[in-house]
Amino acid sequence: MAFSTQHKVYIPDTAKDSQYMLAEFQLSQAFFACYPDETSCYRQLSLQFFKLADAAGLTNVHFIANDKMPVVRFHTEAFCFQTADQMLFFYNPAYHEAQHCWSASHYRARKISLLCLATGAEIRNKAAEFHQRVRQVILDFKALLPLTDIPVKIRDHQHLSYDLFARAKGCDSSFGYKLRSLPARYLARGTAVPVDHHTMSYAAVSLPLCRELKQRLLAEATTGYANLYQNLEQQFVGCAEAQHLTRLAFIADGSTPLVRNRQLDKPKQSPELTMLSFDTSSPQTQLISQWQADQLVDTAHLLLIAGQDDNTEFGYGRFMNQVEQSLHALAQQLGLQPEKQDLTVRFHQHLSYLLP
Secondary structure, three states, X not given: OOOEOXXXXXXXXXXXXXXXXXXXXXXXXXXXXXXXXXXXXXXXXXXXXXXXXXXXXXXEEEEEEOOOEEEEEEOOOOEEEEOOOEEEXXXXXXXXXXXXEEEOOOOOOOEEEXXXXXXXXXXXXXXXXXXXXXXXXXXXXHHHOOOOOOOOEEEEEEEEEEEOOOHHHOOOOEEEEOXXXXXXXXXXXXXXXXXXXXXXEEEXXXXXXXXXXXXXXXXXXXXXXXXHHHHHXXXXXXXXXXXXXXXXXXXXXXXXXXXXXXXXXXXXXXXXEEEEEEOOOOOOOEEEEEEOOOOOOOEEEEEEEOOHHHOOOOOOHHHHHHHHHHHHHHHHHHOOOOOOOOOEEEEEEEEEEEOO
């Protein structure tokens, strides 16, 4: 929405909140030696995890032993499907519950992933309490493992997604967010996180490459799609830099982008996933662009990453105002029709640390 103050961003009431936590630990030969076989290992561990989750009131949990990356999105229907690299979970926090063990026959996993999805109402207001409950479940689960020296990494993911054109479609009500960092928000609600933690915040935009947009941006003499992608990238970067946003990614190769901190993770690439690394402490321009001139995709992913200087004492509201202004300018340049088209913006906040 266009109306805003410096440190608050006004997001339509139709926005969707989601939160999930992921705990991961690596498996070794010594670990498997504690069980008769892989099947009994996964069965015993999953039952222990489910029992602890039930006691803590966690109603949507998944035990994953297939080394695939969990991806969680809001949807009015609950379903999960797998690809070669991903586990895609779609659910509505207000209604959907689940408890499932995901493993593959005759496949020895390299790691175990414990996925807990927040359920109920007021997801954002209850995020600290959910984090605390999940953390305690993971601590109790870790104490049951046959080996005592297994490091467990916890990741807390929170998304706030909405249509940038919601006002044009008749949504006149909005709420002002300061978008405080997760550690500050949690501390205000009595939940402290370890001092040695890492955070990441960014905005991800899904831009559908509709027929009209493709025709308008493709030059008549073009034999491939390079002109389309170059035009899109140049206009996106220009609108972002006009708002002093300098950590950017333009991904239009059919893969799903994942954002990580360059100080912790290196860039990785697979046919389905692209792990992007950014240095959030550096003020220098960082641009990652991925597309193929002979491949036409249906959606381009635009990513705008917040730096350390974007996390003010108030939060990320100012950063998101800059993001929205750049996106509105881009939409106008591209000739998008707000009344008919959607431009989905998803604000990501991530928190990670190792359990003691």
